[in-house]
Amino acid sequence: GQNIDQPTEMTATEGAIVQINCTYQTSGFNGLFWYQQHAGEAPTFLSYNVLDGLEEKGRFSSFLSRSKGYSYLLLKELQMKDSASYLCAAMDSNYQLIWGAGTKLIIKP
Amino acid sequence: DTAVSQTPKYLVTQMGNDKSIKCEQNLGHDTMYWYKQDSKKFLKIMFSYNNKELIINETVPNRFSPKSPDKAHLNLHINSLELGDSAVYFCASSPQGRDAGELFFGEGSRLTVL
Numbered sequence: 001g002q003n004i005d006q007p008t009e010m011t012a013t014e015g016a017i018v019q020i021n022c023t024y025q026t027s028g029f030n031g032l033f034w035y036q037q038h039a040g041e042a043p044t045f046l047s048y049n050v051l052d053g054l055e056e057k058g059r060f061s062s063f064l065s066r067s068k069g070y071s072y073l074l075l076k077e078l079q080m081k082d083s084a085s086y087l088c089a090a091m092d093s094n095y096q097l098i099w100g101a102g103t104k105l106i107i108k109p
Numbered sequence: 110d111t112a113v114s115q116t117p118k119y120l121v122t123q124m125g126n127d128k129s130i131k132c133e134q135n136l137g138h139d140t141m142y143w144y145k146q147d148s149k150k151f152l153k154i155m156f157s158y159n160n161k162e163l164i165i166n167e168t169v170p171n172r173f174s175p176k177s178p179d180k181a182h183l184n185l186h187i188n189s190l191e192l193g194d195s196a197v198y199f200c201a202s203s204p205q206g207r208d209a210g211e212l213f214f215g216e217g218s219r220l221t222v223l
Binding site for chain 1: 149
């Protein structure tokens with residue numbers, strides 16, 4: 001079956017770095033996506049990886065290893081506004097997104 | 110100038126009632142979706158339409174019926190509401206091809222069934 005695994009909750013300190021891991025199993029693969037969802041709001045797109053390696057976008061970076069079925073989202077210089085849920089989603093061979101349950105990130109001062 | 114807008118934002122109703130949620134996108138996307146997010150925060154796809162045609166219909170009770178009058182609109186009608194239907198319903202749209210996974214979500218419609 002198709003499955004996405006990511007930690008339920010993580011806590012980090014303002015100014016620090018945090019890495020949110022995601023492993024996936026899909027029928028075929030057409031890319032790995034990360035979304036951010038603040039409480040009570042809609043998810044918003046953060047990043048897309050389809051080739052192995054690291055994609056950097058400001059304070060956020062996303063990594064993909066297709067052979068390991070693994071991705072991570074790296075957040076640097078954490079700010080209080082980064083407190084949110086981070087959703088990992090993999091696109092299967094039918095171009096359908098398979099979603100993880102999300103990782104709730106709590107930032108402490 | 111909202112990209113994906115859905116109404117109403119909040120909906121409180123009694124069991125057994127019928128309700129509709131409307132969604133419109135002005136991004137020119139061909140694909141639109143309805144997602145359900147329950148209290149455990151799991152996003153589950155319900156329906157996907159491409160250019161007014163149904164392409165994904167997950168295991169959803171037939172009390173839920175989507176309607177797409179044109180490619181910019183995808184409405185959701187729910188008959189005989191049940192307590193378990195209480196959730197946040199998100200409409201979304203996306204481009205085709207390589208960027209198909211970049212979804213633009215509406216603000217969500219929080220449905221509470223009493």
